Amino acid sequence: MAILTIPLVGAALLLLIVGSRTVTADADRAYLNACNRNLTDSALNLLHHAPQNALPQLPDRTIALDIDALQIPSAQLTLTYPEPNAPTDPVILKSTCSRHRLQRSLTRLIYPANEPTQP
Numbered sequence: 001m002a003i004l005t006i007p008l009v010g011a012a013l014l015l016l017i018v019g020s021r022t023v024t025a026d027a028d029r030a031y032l033n034a035c036n037r038n039l040t041d042s043a044l045n046l047l048h049h050a051p052q053n054a055l056p057q058l059p060d061r062t063i064a065l066d067i068d069a070l071q072i073p074s075a076q077l078t079l080t081y082p083e084p085n086a087p088t089d090p091v092i093l094k095s096t097c098s099r100h101r102l103q104r105s106l107t108r109l110i111y112p113a114n115e116p117t118q119p
Helices: 002-049
Strands: 062-064 075-080 091-099 102-110
Touching: 002 075, 002 091, 002 102
Parallel strands: none
Antiparallel strands: 062 075, 075 091, 091 102
16 A cells, blocks of 8 residues: 555655746746836836936947846846937837846837837
């Protein structure tokens, strides 16, 4: 009797381990999606409230935003502004965050408010 129950307990433990790994992976994916939403919303809020004459004077027109206050470890958020002679070009928003072995990156084009929204 005891010899029969040991493999059954082992099979049950194996099923529990596989199930817990699936739940952990799903939780990590949900966390990364939420982090990217927070990063994107923060960048959109900044773009909405930043004055238009405060565009960066950097050679590549890219700003890496300080996101320490969001407390998202291993995250990055950059905005790349269009050239001054191309005011209808979009601002490029790139957000990246990672957790364990998973990583999510999002690139979004933000067009000027007076232009129609592009996909």
